[in-house]
Amino acid sequence: MDALIHARGLTKQFGSITAVAGIDLDVTRGEAFGFLGPNGAGKSSTMRMIGCVSPPSGGTLRILGLDPVKDGSAIRGRLGVVPQADTLDNELTVKENLVIYGRxxxxxxxxxxxxxxxxxxxxxxxxxxxxxxxxxxxxxxRRLTIARALVNDPEVLLLDEPTTGLDPQARHVVWDRLFRLKQRGVTLILTTHYMDEAEQLCDRLVVMDGGTIAAEGSPLELIREYSTREVVELRFAGEAPEIGEDAFGDLVQRVEVLPDRLLLYTDDGDALVPVAHERLHPQSVLVRRSTLEDVFLRLTGRTLVD
Amino acid sequence: MTAFALASRTRGHLLFERNIMVYRRAWMTIFSGFFEPLFYLFSMGYGLGHFVGKIHGVSYPHYIAPALLASAAMNGAVYDATTNVFWKLRYGKVYDSMLATPLGPVDVAVGETAWAQFRGLLYAIGFMVTAAALGAVQSWWGLLALPAAMVVGFGFAGVGIGVATFLRSWQDFELVQVVLLPMFLFSGTFYPLSVYPTVLQWFVRVSPLYNAISLVRSFTLGHVTWYCPLNAAYLLAIGVVGIAVARRRMAGLLLT
Incomplete structure (x- = not known):
């Protein structure tokens, strides 16, 4: 196996704050690999270490088989970086930005x-x-930043929240371009907190929380492992009734109570709906497939972490 | 020479290339700094000089012209090294994007020093041409005033870049002015060192601008002495220290 990025026990500390608390990673060539996680989970810090602009505080990190501390310049020559905030050169024109960057x-x-x-x-x-x-x-x-990152024909493209703040049309254009790059064999490593983005683009992803990796796998694997096949959402006119985890026996694996809704995680939504109707009299019922979002919220919680 | 040699040996020359791209369109902004030393030459040299007479047998405009040349090289270099570098470092995010490429902090520090030195040199050349046309250059040694101006530009560019990495806000530029203005007025620019008491003389001798003026004046007046290499070495040394400080500070600020 040709591991482009290899990390063991990788940590990053800023004074007394631990941004990345010892993570293990292997990204192989041609893969689209995603970091998912709430703000402050350590995604960007990890990306900056991989981009060789932030020295690791501990652990091992090898990029393209090289040591980022010793061979930073050589590694960066083979990477393309799309940072979270645009760092385009405002004193130059669109084309000049690409020309000088290539230089x-x-x-x-x-x-x-x-x-x-x-x-x-x-x-x-x-x-x-x-x-x-x-x-x-x-x-x-954003597109110009992506073009700029491709000027050296990189083997690995690092994208830190590539579509944050874009309108839906613009996001789809960016996704389309990234998908084409993936087809050409460029290794993509991206961070995102958009679940649809992760599902669309990533072959494999890790969910980060509090500087550690909470889960790893393909989008489907993660859904299978951390959620059920389907979710039944019951809406109520007033407050949702409090019910226990075992209220529906084996039919429901997990119950989540929200202010106006109940989420019932189940493998058989069709069988559950009539029973739930009869017992709880909800205003409306929706059966949907489990998504990465369910996995994400299960792993990282619903509380705001900012 | 000086920073240009360093820039061509590192990737610093690419910053120079970028700045040329920018100023190809904005050359007017550089042009304005060309006039300041000329205004001093006319008002002080020819205006006030009318009442001053000669200093050490030299007419007053001839006496202050080399000082103004050195100051022009200093001002051009310091202005660019502080204002532009500070903006790119703190607001423009220009260096952040550069450091994602094979460029490193040393390339940035060297490249920007070369550019700031170049700006100082442009002002020095502009002033030199005008001063020579007015007959304010008396010796063939005067030709060496331009290489000397490069050394002056290098010293102040290096120090300026180093200082720029410590500036926190635009208000801090007042502090830069608080140093620059007295240095300009009291470094033997308009009158010789001998007017000061001995203790003060030694104080002025360590002023970088005093060394710069002394170097350039030796050449334009044709009084070349063993002080010249000493002045040049001093200016080169502060430039190198400034670059080294800037390299460290930029790495500390950007590669976190």
Whole structure:
């Protein structure tokens, strides 16, 4: 196996605060790997360590078989990075941003100009090539940042919350471009707190919480392991009735009581619905498949962690 | 020479390239700094100089022209090294994106020093051409004033970059001015060191601008002495220290 990223007991501390508390990771070539987790879970700190812009506080980390502390410059030359906040050069035009970035990677002026045109085409920004960066929309800036990260034809693309703050149209364009990169064999490593994004893009993901890895697997595996096949949502006009975990016997594995709703985690929604109707008289009933969101909330809780 | 040599040996020259891209469109903003030393030359040198007469046998405009040349190199370098670097470091996020590439803090520190030195040199050249046309350069040694201005620019650019990494807000630039203005006025710019009592003279001798002026003046007046290499070494040393400090500080601020 060709492990592009290999971490054992990786930790990151900022003074007395532990951002990453000893995680183990292996990402293989061609994989789309996701970090899922609430804010402050340690996703970005991990990404910065992988990007060789943040020295690990402890543990081992190998990227492309190299040591990020000793060979940071060589590793960064083979990575593409899309940071959480856009760091585009506002004093330059759209195309100049790509050209100079390619130069930072040691590409020749002629090569980089050609490459810039191709990339602008790829992210659908050719018409804005000579525009300043400032007036671009959020989605355009994001696409330009992605194009910039691809200028050195990276083996690994690191994306820290690639679609946060974008409108649905812009998100779909970004997803589409990332999917194409994945098909071309680029290894994608991304953080997100959008479950649909993780389900769409990731072959494998870890759920991080409090600096540790709470669960690992493919989206389907995680749903199978940490949730049931289906969820029956019962809505009530007033407050939802308090019921115990075993109110429905074997039919329901887990019950979650929310202010106006009951969530019943079950493997057989169709069998459960009539029973639940009869016993609890809800205002409405919805049967849906379990999603990553259910896994996420189960693992990281519903309380706000900010 | 100086920072340019360092920049070509590191990836620092890529920052230089970036800045050229930016200023290709904004060259007017550089142009403005060209006039300040000329205003001093006309008002002090020719205006006030009318009542001053000669200093050490040299007419007053000839006496202050090299000092203004050194100050021009200093101002250009310091202005760029502090204002621009501070903005890029704290607000523009320019270095954050650079450090995600093979570039490292040392490339940033060296590259920006080279650029700031270059800006100082541009002002020095502009002033030199005008001063020579007015006959304020008396010796063929004067040709060496430009390489000297590069050394001056290097020293102040390096220190400026180092200082820029410690500035926390735009208010802190007042502190930079509090140092620069007295240094400009009291470093033997407008009159010789001999007007000060001995103790003060030694104090002024360690002023970087005094060394810069002394170096440039030796060349334009053709009084080259063994002080010249000493002045140059002092300026090179503070530049190198400034770059080293900036490299460390930038790594500490950006690679967390």
């Amino acid at each position: 930072y990677f040691g590409l020749s002026r002629a090569d980089v100009r050609k490459r810039a045109d191709e990339l602008l085409e790829f992210v659908q920004l050719s018409e804005r090539a000579d525009s300043k960066v400032e007036p671009l929309s959020g989605g355009m800036k």
